[in-house]
């Protein structure tokens with residue numbers, strides 16, 4: 001059977017937002033919050049060939065840094081709150097914002113890498 005018909009195109013948005021497998025769209029990519037599984041439970045796609053490494057972390061640092069530092073500067077320039085207000089707003093955001101976007105960015109990089117290598121990966125795994 002041709003792999004093109006065995007693994008139909010799936011929704012990019014669903015795969016990225018829910019952390020689903022880029023090949024079948026059913027199995028989860030993650031064992032815990034951001035730890036990649038070794039392979040998909042449904043289609044047995046091995047994630048060793050599509051691991052994005054630290055790429056997602058770089059983009060998370062870039063995006064969160066621009067948002068948090070820019071927001072803190074704008075707040076200081078226009079509102080001039082006390083330092084306690086800055087601490088209450090920005091310290092929790094420094095912790096939660098990267099956690100909120102890391103999984104989606106990692107899924108996006110995995111999906112992108114899979115879409116580039118899918119013909120090779122699918123022919124290799126049969």
Ligand SMILES: [Zn+2]
Pocket residue numbers: 021022023024025026027040041042043044045
């Ligand atoms: Zn799968």
